[in-house]
Amino acid sequence: MPSVKIPRKSTATDMTPFVDVAFLILSFFMLATKFKPPEKVPIDPPGSVNSDQLPENDAVMISIDSAGRVFYSVLSQKDPELKKEVVKQLNTLRTLNLTDQQMNSFMNVFAVGVPLANLGQYLSASKDEQEKFVEPGIPVLDSATNELVWWINASQKAFSERGGVKAQILIKGDGRSKYPVFEGVVSALKRNEEFKYQLVTSLEGVPNGSELEKFNAKKAKEK
Amino acid sequence: MASIEEGGGGGGHKPGPGVKKAKKLSTRIDMTPMVDLGFLLITFFIFTTTMTSPTTLKLNVPKETNKEEEQNKAKESGALTIMLGKGNNVYYYEGQLKVDASGNNFKATKMGEIRKIILDKKADVLSRYTRNQKCIDDKLAEYRKKNIKDKGLTDAEESCAQEDLVVVIKPTEEATYKNTVDILDEMSICRVLKYAMVKITPQENELIKITEGQPVSK
Numbered sequence: 001m002p003s004v005k006i007p008r009k010s011t012a013t014d015m016t017p018f019v020d021v022a023f024l025i026l027s028f029f030m031l032a033t034k035f036k037p038p039e040k041v042p043i044d045p046p047g048s049v050n051s052d053q054l055p056e057n058d059a060v061m062i063s064i065d066s067a068g069r070v071f072y073s074v075l076s077q078k079d080p081e082l083k084k085e086v087v088k089q090l091n092t093l094r095t096l097n098l099t100d101q102q103m104n105s106f107m108n109v110f111a112v113g114v115p116l117a118n119l120g121q122y123l124s125a126s127k128d129e130q131e132k133f134v135e136p137g138i139p140v141l142d143s144a145t146n147e148l149v150w151w152i153n154a155s156q157k158a159f160s161e162r163g164g165v166k167a168q169i170l171i172k173g174d175g176r177s178k179y180p181v182f183e184g185v186v187s188a189l190k191r192n193e194e195f196k197y198q199l200v201t202s203l204e205g206v207p208n209g210s211e212l213e214k215f216n217a218k219k220a221k222e223k
Numbered sequence: 224m225a226s227i228e229e230g231g232g233g234g235g236h237k238p239g240p241g242v243k244k245a246k247k248l249s250t251r252i253d254m255t256p257m258v259d260l261g262f263l264l265i266t267f268f269i270f271t272t273t274m275t276s277p278t279t280l281k282l283n284v285p286k287e288t289n290k291e292e293e294q295n296k297a298k299e300s301g302a303l304t305i306m307l308g309k310g311n312n313v314y315y316y317e318g319q320l321k322v323d324a325s326g327n328n329f330k331a332t333k334m335g336e337i338r339k340i341i342l343d344k345k346a347d348v349l350s351r352y353t354r355n356q357k358c359i360d361d362k363l364a365e366y367r368k369k370n371i372k373d374k375g376l377t378d379a380e381e382s383c384a385q386e387d388l389v390v391v392i393k394p395t396e397e398a399t400y401k402n403t404v405d406i407l408d409e410m411s412i413c414r415v416l417k418y419a420m421v422k423i424t425p426q427e428n429e430l431i432k433i434t435e436g437q438p439v440s441k
Contacts, residue, residue, distance in 0.1 A: 034272070045277065175401030178397070201280050
């Protein structure tokens with residue numbers, strides 16, 4: 001019987017289209033990506049249907065982590081000197097006796113969550129040491145020792161000193177944190193005559209058939 | 224004579240002995256390392272990218288004032304007070320709080336069911352509204368004066384229709400930040416235009432504690 005010969009096929013396939021697609025995806029991600037801003041503590045913000053964008057400049061961000069610790073940070077990519085100005089103002093406000101070197105090192109700190117008493121110690125520490133530093137958060141719960149009041153006051157002064165733009169207040173809270181901490185933050189802001197805030201949230205879709213959806217549709221028709 | 228020379232014709236001379244024909248190199252190159260690298264980069268970008276860009280929810284809080292004339296008084300018929308308790312417990316009452324022999328309007332519900340209650344209250348207020356042209360004209364004039372471009376007739380009509388509706392939000396100490404934001408979000412979902420965040424009163428706090436079965440601190 002004659003044996004049937006199966007023709008040997010080469011295992012090497014033409015990968016060119018595959019590679020093309022892969023690089024297309026790669027270029028998409030490279031262009032579309034926006035790196036996550038540095039985060040000291042992971043914060044999981046609650047969702048909301050509002051779609052206003054988060055500002056990147058001229059803003060003060062107050063973060064609350066899941067354990068209720070409060071962190072303060074200045075968002076000013078355009079003007080890094082602004083951060084130094086904040087700590088300078090804070091230094092004069094509360095006579096912290098910070099050295100120039102300590103104030104310079106504040107520019108490299110993204111978020112700070114130590115009581116004012118430990119601020120000097122924290123700022124003189126090296127970067128590695130700062131990471132190990134136990135940060136209890138800025139005290140806000142007791143109105144007598146609400147130190148965030150001074151941070152806000154210092155940032156208001158610093159913002160008016162440099163350019164005079166009013167700082168936007170961002171509050172980024174973790175969904176699991178408790179309400180009293182948020183209330184403490186708000187009371188610190190209120191004491192500085194700040195009444196407009198933006199709460200950082202992650203975007204959620206508008207529920208189907210809700211009043212908001214109907215309103216948006218009506219609004220679109222009007223235009 | 225086993226192989227046929229290509230392009231041998233046309234007066235081409237045969238290479239002599241010792242002259243090797245240049246080996247034709249394949250134009251195919253091994254792309255595997257490049258693909259590997261490509262995929263490595265893709266994975267890197269996928270992990271670092273933030274697809275859900277953070278958004279913000281605007282919150283305006285009122286100035287604390289003790290002056291009677293500066294305080295906004297809410298009409299009782301259009302007031303709904305929502306209190307946020309432990310976990311996803313939500314408590315609410317309409318108008319004034321009544322917990323005596325004459326009746327009890329303090330009710331408990333869950334976070335997921337509060338939307339219906341807000342919408343019911345809104346429908347109740349809207350049903351009592353009759354079109355008020357003066358109010359609409361006033362609102363439109365106000366938008367023009369303040370130069371608010373993105374507000375028009377739809378906004379004015381809506382704003383007048385729910386003139387009386389006020390939702391008061393009172394989170395307790397046990398409430399989470401998530402629930403607080405969720406309830407504020409619920410205001411935008413249900414298009415409630417007037418709402419306020421207010422400190423909880425001791426009486427309400429006590430009622431919630433009793434309902435949740437916690438020891439009441441006196």
